[in-house]
Amino acid sequence: MSKHHRTLKLKVAEFALSESSLAAGDRFNVTERQVRYWTAVYRIHGAESFRSAHKPYSQAFKIEVLKIMAANNWSLGYTSAFFDLSSPGILFQWQKLYARDGISGLKPKKKGKPRVKNDSSTPKPSSEMTEKELREELDYLRAENAVLKKLEALAQARKKKAKTKR
Numbered sequence: 001m002s003k004h005h006r007t008l009k010l011k012v013a014e015f016a017l018s019e020s021s022l023a024a025g026d027r028f029n030v031t032e033r034q035v036r037y038w039t040a041v042y043r044i045h046g047a048e049s050f051r052s053a054h055k056p057y058s059q060a061f062k063i064e065v066l067k068i069m070a071a072n073n074w075s076l077g078y079t080s081a082f083f084d085l086s087s088p089g090i091l092f093q094w095q096k097l098y099a100r101d102g103i104s105g106l107k108p109k110k111k112g113k114p115r116v117k118n119d120s121s122t123p124k125p126s127s128e129m130t131e132k133e134l135r136e137e138l139d140y141l142r143a144e145n146a147v148l149k150k151l152e153a154l155a156q157a158r159k160k161k162a163k164t165k166r
Contacts, residue, residue, distance in 0.1 A: 004030070006050045013042030013049065037088065040081040049084060062094050062106040 008028065012035055016024040021035040028035075041049045069079040069091070076088040076095075085091060097105035126134060 009038045009050045010042065010047070013038045017042075037077060037081065040077065041084055044081055045084055051084070056108045059103070059106045059108065062098075063103060065091065066094060066098060 012024050012028045012030060015027065016035050016039040019027075021032045021039065024030075024035045025032040038050075065079065065083055065085075068074070069076075074082070076091050080088040080091045094106060124133075129137070
């Protein structure tokens with residue numbers, strides 16, 4: 001999700017066409033660099049600017065953008081404005097990933113934490129476990145038991161302390 005709404009970007013870009021980017025930035029409380037970028041996007045795409053429908057961007061799209069940028073010797077700013085990307089920074093990240101990992105680095109990645117499989121709900125029967133696994137489980141259960149005993153002792157100590165305060 002973009003930090004700034006599309007309508008604000010269009011207003012700023014239209015205002016910056018007649019005024020300086022510094023004046024537009026001061027008036028709309030955005031950086032001068034951001035105003036220049038939005039104005040470049042607006043000059044290329046007009047009223048249809050800032051309608052990025054590529055999110056998440058496919059691997060093929062990323063490769064195509066990088067190829068066109070290299071073939072035409074375009075800057076990061078112009079290329080990202082030409083393809084109506086959210087910012088030149090995203091294109092810089094693609095370049096970095098491509099240089100480090102090649103084409104496979106441009107594959108879209110799932111966001112968020114990976115799901116954890118909860119296998120602990122169905123433990124292996126003890127008849128199928130090896131001696132080493134049985135010993136590890138015994139050690140784990142002993143430690144868990146000790147923690148629970150300590151927790152109960154602390155709770156009782158708190159109760160006793162609360163009673164003596166009264």
